[in-house]
Amino acid sequence: MTRIRKIALEEHFMAPGFQTYSKGYLQHIDAVVMADLAKRLADFDDIRIGEMDRAGIDFTVLSQTGPGVQGETDRAAAVGRARENNDFLAAQVARHPTRFAGFAALPMHDPVTAANELERAVKQLGFKGALVNGHTQGKYYDDPAYDAFWERMQELDVPMYLHPTDAYAMPHVYAGHPEISGAAWGWGVETASHALRLLFSGVFDRFPRLKIILGHMGEGLPFQRWRFDSRFAVYSHGIRLAKKPSDYIGSNIVITTSGVCSPAALNGAIAEMGAEAVLFSVDYPYESTAIAADFIEQAPMDDATRSLVCHGNAERILKL
Amino acid sequence: MTRIRKIALEEHFMAPGFQTYSKGYLQHIDAVVMADLAKRLADFDDIRIGEMDRAGIDFTVLSQTGPGVQGETDRAAAVGRARENNDFLAAQVARHPTRFAGFAALPMHDPVTAANELERAVKQLGFKGALVNGHTQGKYYDDPAYDAFWERMQELDVPMYLHPTDAYAMPHVYAGHPEISGAAWGWGVETASHALRLLFSGVFDRFPRLKIILGHMGEGLPFQRWRFDSRFAVYSHGIRLAKKPSDYIGSNIVITTSGVCSPAALNGAIAEMGAEAVLFSVDYPYESTAIAADFIEQAPMDDATRSLVCHGNAERILKL
Numbered sequence: 001m002t003r004i005r006k007i008a009l010e011e012h013f014m015a016p017g018f019q020t021y022s023k024g025y026l027q028h029i030d031a032v033v034m035a036d037l038a039k040r041l042a043d044f045d046d047i048r049i050g051e052m053d054r055a056g057i058d059f060t061v062l063s064q065t066g067p068g069v070q071g072e073t074d075r076a077a078a079v080g081r082a083r084e085n086n087d088f089l090a091a092q093v094a095r096h097p098t099r100f101a102g103f104a105a106l107p108m109h110d111p112v113t114a115a116n117e118l119e120r121a122v123k124q125l126g127f128k129g130a131l132v133n134g135h136t137q138g139k140y141y142d143d144p145a146y147d148a149f150w151e152r153m154q155e156l157d158v159p160m161y162l163h164p165t166d167a168y169a170m171p172h173v174y175a176g177h178p179e180i181s182g183a184a185w186g187w188g189v190e191t192a193s194h195a196l197r198l199l200f201s202g203v204f205d206r207f208p209r210l211k212i213i214l215g216h217m218g219e220g221l222p223f224q225r226w227r228f229d230s231r232f233a234v235y236s237h238g239i240r241l242a243k244k245p246s247d248y249i250g251s252n253i254v255i256t257t258s259g260v261c262s263p264a265a266l267n268g269a270i271a272e273m274g275a276e277a278v279l280f281s282v283d284y285p286y287e288s289t290a291i292a293a294d295f296i297e298q299a300p301m302d303d304a305t306r307s308l309v310c311h312g313n314a315e316r317i318l319k320l
Numbered sequence: 321m322t323r324i325r326k327i328a329l330e331e332h333f334m335a336p337g338f339q340t341y342s343k344g345y346l347q348h349i350d351a352v353v354m355a356d357l358a359k360r361l362a363d364f365d366d367i368r369i370g371e372m373d374r375a376g377i378d379f380t381v382l383s384q385t386g387p388g389v390q391g392e393t394d395r396a397a398a399v400g401r402a403r404e405n406n407d408f409l410a411a412q413v414a415r416h417p418t419r420f421a422g423f424a425a426l427p428m429h430d431p432v433t434a435a436n437e438l439e440r441a442v443k444q445l446g447f448k449g450a451l452v453n454g455h456t457q458g459k460y461y462d463d464p465a466y467d468a469f470w471e472r473m474q475e476l477d478v479p480m481y482l483h484p485t486d487a488y489a490m491p492h493v494y495a496g497h498p499e500i501s502g503a504a505w506g507w508g509v510e511t512a513s514h515a516l517r518l519l520f521s522g523v524f525d526r527f528p529r530l531k532i533i534l535g536h537m538g539e540g541l542p543f544q545r546w547r548f549d550s551r552f553a554v555y556s557h558g559i560r561l562a563k564k565p566s567d568y569i570g571s572n573i574v575i576t577t578s579g580v581c582s583p584a585a586l587n588g589a590i591a592e593m594g595a596e597a598v599l600f601s602v603d604y605p606y607e608s609t610a611i612a613a614d615f616i617e618q619a620p621m622d623d624a625t626r627s628l629v630c631h632g633n634a635e636r637i638l639k640l
Contacts (some may be wrong), residue, residue, distance in 0.1 A: 028555050138492060171491040172458060173513040179559055180516045184551035188544065189509050193493040196500045216547060220540040223589075224508065226582040227536060230607060231504035235348050239499055262546040268588020269543075287550060 003056025004297060004306060007314040009103075009161065010131075010215045010258040010281040012065035014041035015088045018081075021071035024166065028178065040285035041065060044092040049099060051284070055293035058311070059320065060284075062089060063103040063131035067165050070108065070133040078107035078136075082117050090125040101320070103131035103161055111145050115152035122156050128318040129158035129213075134165030140194055142201035150207045159211035159254075159317055164191045164219070183286075192219035195253055200232075204252040205242045211254060211317055215281060217262075218255035222269045225249050250274060254317065256281035257309070261295035266309075275305040279313045323376025324617060324626060327634040329423075329481065330451075330535045330578040330601040332385035334361035335408045338401075341391035344486065348498065360605035361385055364412040369419060371604070375613035378631070379640065380604075382409060383423040383451035387485050390428065390453040398427035398456075402437050410445040421640070423451035423481055431465050435472035442476050448638040449478035449533075454485030460514055462521035470527045479531035479574075479637055484511045484539070503606075512539035515573055520552075524572040525562045531574060531637055535601060537582075538575035542589045545569050570594060574637065576601035577629070581615035586629075595625040599633045 104121035164187030174181035250273030424441035484507030494501035570593030
């Protein structure tokens with residue numbers, strides 16, 4: 001069959017020297033599985049491009065695997081590690097510029113430094129935006145100090161992929177349940193909650209052209225849109241927003257299909273928010289490229305919708 | 321138009337003397353709105369039945385509004401309050417037996433006492449199951465001590481409606497954001513997480529006929545089913561289940577439409593789990609009965625599906 005053009009946005013690598021940050025994430029994975037993951041995370045050539053070719057993925061935007069720079073406790077070190085990551089990634093992209101682009105790692109420890117590194121990554125390295133692994137040492141980006149960052153991001157007209165991470169402190173309900181607190185559930189809760197902090201703090205009212213990308217079919221947000229409006233109408237806590245909460249989810253907040261290869265969830269998300277709000281992704285190397293590609297090509301959708309989800313939305317939002 | 325038969329399952333009342341438990345939930349609601357809610361919560365006659373009649377709701381299973389007995393810190397007092405609530409509710413149901421049934425409040429502080437009260441409520445009062453408001457003072461029901469309770473609930477062949485509540489301790493990500501930690505989002509996270517604790521603890525393997533009902537379109541669980549399987553395959557943490565995680569969501573765990581009147585979310589949930597797993601509800605008096613009824617009558621579905629969702633599933637699961 002002729003495969004449809006596909007662009008993938010949540011595709012990870014491991015830069016040399018960044019392994020220590022990921023220990024908490026990866027320590028529970030079976031050793032044989034982990035050895036394979038490590039090999040694929042470190043590769044930018046035959047393994048990765050071969051897998052893209054077999055699945056008909058034309059173009060991939062690469063990002064450091066989590067938590068990356070967000071896991072660095074030392075602020076000054078974080079600035080250096082972010083630059084180091086971004087320069088390393090730029091060099092890899094330069095070797096395959098028709099297949100790869102980059103999302104910047106950012107030292108969100110300080111809003112202005114992060115904005116400066118984003119500007120450098122976009123203007124000098126040609127990156128398409130940033131992928132940030134959630135909170136930085138417990139700090140969330142609805143803090144008013146981050147308006148300086150968001151203002152610059154809006155000026156640069158690039159999106160932030162807000163990627164999951166561990167909760168800063170373990171919520172009581174996960175205690176004794178590591179199978180719930182991590183990738184299967186807790187990461188999504190953490191990430192969706194962070195996105196809601198941005199929304200209810202009015203970040204999208206102050207910076208209406210901002211785009212936040214959430215993976216994993218939107219981390220649960222799309223299907224609760226009606227309830228956000230209903231409950232916010234009763235429990236506003238004095239907050240005033242320019243629009244209904246649901247209006248931001250699907251416009252300022254868009255989603256990818258990474259890690260949720262379910263036609264029912266995909267079509268539900270499209271029905272909730274429109275075809276312009278849903279973008280294909282894999283979550284390489286943690287998910288199967290082949291399964292994700294087959295899923296997006298075979299899920300019931302009309303051709304126009306499939307084109308938007310597979311590549312059109314990414315081309316528009318990332319200016320590819 | 322001829323309205324379809326409808327049964328509603330998450331419909332609340334306030335028994336005399338239970339107001340103090342709900343202060344934390346209701347204190348942020350506007351005073352005029354609260355006065356109306358209080359009037360409707362206390363009524364079992366013209367207001368409630370008039371609203372049911374106008375919306376074509378034939379039958380309603382009533383439950384104490386949250387947190388009810390789960391909010392009682394004293395174990396001995398909780399036993400008395402649960403009996404008091406259930407006897408009060410039985411008397412109200414007896415006045416309108418063709419329109420009302422009851423879900424028991426349970427003193428989950430002690431598993432065997434809770435099982436005994438459930439048995440009394442089902443066998444002596446004719447209740448259809450229980451509605452429990454999440455954890456009891458921070459204790460979740462995957463604790464092995466609760467197997468005695470689940471065993472009895474399975475014997476009695478009645479479902480538990482696991483209703484939202486506040487997190488026991490405030491998760492860091494909600495700090496300073498009461499608009500997120502409550503009904504709009506945090507309650508759903510708390511409830512879905514509790515349901516996942518039951519699932520991954522093997523409660524449904526040990527008691528395979530148990531039915532847990534989750535409101536609010538399943539509190540986010542239905543649309544992450546694919547990811548539960550994918551991530552549990554990698555991060556099992558030594559847990560062994562008889563089935564894939566997704567297999568329990570839609571069978572042991574069924575959902576209601578309370579508080580999410582979105583055709584996209586509804587059809588997505590049905591596509592994920594099948595029409596047998598989705599039940600109509602309103603969340604009276606917190607949501608509009610009229611809007612919920614119009615939503616479920618007008619959402620695009622075939623007649624067989626609509627019959628199951630509106631009444632057939634409730635009749636089967638609650639043996640009505």
